[in-house]
Amino acid sequence: MTDDPTADRAAETAGGSPGGPADGTAAAKPAEPTCPVCKEIVYPGYVFCENCGHKLGDPPPAGPDDPGAAPREGATIRQSSASLARRRAAGAARPCPECGGAEIDADGYCERCGMRQPAERDHVEIGLPAAGGPAGPDANGSGVLAAAGASDRGKRYSRNEDALALTAHAAGVVAVVSDGVGSSQRPDEASRAAADTAAAELAELLDEGRDPEEATRAAALKAAAAVAALAASPAEAPSCTYVSAVTRGGALTVGWVGDSRAYWLAAEQGGTAGSGAEETRPDATRPDGIGPDDTEPTTGDTEPNTGDMAELGASRQLTEDDSWAAIMVAQGALTEAEAEAHPNAHVITAWLGADAGEVRPHVATFRPTGPGTLLVCSDGLWNYFPAPADLAALLGGPGGAPADGTGEAGAEGAPEGAPAAGERPDPAADPLGAARTLVRHALDAGGRDNITVAVIPFPSPPVPPRTHTESTEQHR
Secondary structure, three states: OEOOOHHHHHHHHOOOOOOOOOOOHHHHOOOOOEOOOOOOEOOOOOOEOOOOOOEOOOOOOOOOOOOOOHHHOOOEEEEOHHHHHHHHHHHOOOOOOOOOOOOEOOOOEEOOOOOEOOOOOOEEEEEEEOOOOOOOOOOOOOOOEEEEEEEEOOOOOOOOOEEEEEEEEOOEEEEEEEEEEOOOOOHHHHHHHHHHHHHHHHHHHHHOOOOHHHHHHHHHHHHHHHHHOOOOEOOEOOEEOEEEEEEEOOEEEEEEEOOOEEEEEEOOOOOEOOOOOHHHOOOEOOOOOOEOOOOOOOOOOOOOOOOOOEEEOOEEEOOOOOEHHHHHHHOOOOOHHHHHHOOOOOOEOOOEEOOOOOOOOEEEEEEEOOOEEEEEEOHHHHOOOOOHHHHHOOOOOOOOOOOOOOOOOOOOOOOOOOOOHHHOOOOOOOHHHHHHHHHHHHHHOOOOOOEEEEEEEEOOOOOOOOOOOEEOOOOO
16 A cells, blocks of 8 residues: 555645645554554444454453454465466355354445455465476465565555566566555555556567567556556546566566565675665666666567676665655755655655556666575565665575574674574575565564565576466455
């Protein structure tokens, strides 16, 4: 879930100095009433808690289980092409886990007891098997994976408005993450349409031999059209952010609109690409200032020409946010720390939707100089771990925190509070474990937003021929 993009227009008109806090910050005030069962904030006039379905005014049930886990019970999805249809058929007749009632309303609440039903998008896990690995409904979490991802609704919101799609193309992997704009209409539908549309289009174009940058730009625009088509009117326009990542040959290509991000986490320790904001962002060698020059004509060769691409050595952020904070820093009006502390920090300046105006995707291609991990995520993760070093410290392998597992301040590459070595899976060996770990740390840090991450080891292991697109699609 992402902040209201229209707030940025007001901020620009007012000179970037709005007088109040950003939308949603009031939820942290301790004076707000909370549900006695799950402790989520409730509002005057509510009869049931929107988060757990408890009837407000009734005492909590005796001996409750962990309230944070209850809404997700039975809702962890390990997706495959065969299991999606089977889950949909089973879900249509699934009774309420609280009272056994069969009448579930259109919003997902039991009409007998008011309990919010677990949704398929509450927690989703996807594994993309490598060539020679297992396939089918039991593929996830076993065998060798070429890539993996996880998405969770977090602790604050009653639904997951992020979406994740992961698929293979003839020579690599495609990942798309989209984050619904919470103030828009049906943001969950917007993010799902964007992720699924773009992933399918990217795989198809790359299988045809199209240049990765050309395919990335075309897929983003097709996703934008799909999201815009959901709108009944510009005043009721579902909207979302967007980021995609493609691996092919010795290169990787990212595309984005909004503030969802892509990172490169190098397998070899050596710090990050500088501490300044400008040094950790895409190379300013193209006319638009983002990424390497892509103005030369494409050839459609199976393998991209990596000769003039920006080299990736140390860990770094590959995308630059379309946000108020990024503009303030670029203009020199605020330091990065000041901008991030401002209430408007995460107000976005570009998005997908019928009210977005002309969509101009950013596209950049890089050539890694060694192995590492391509990570694509929503702001539910990077809000807590914004720097590449923060993310790398949560993971194992050569590029993670030091093997001694101390997690103490002062250890190179391991900030204070970094997890012990046994808790840090190596993304190259266990991308699904890495995705789960990153989501868990975001939940432990507060989980105030939906959290989505895709983990792609690089170089990618071979993948079997594409038969479908893995996504967070749910039965509606």
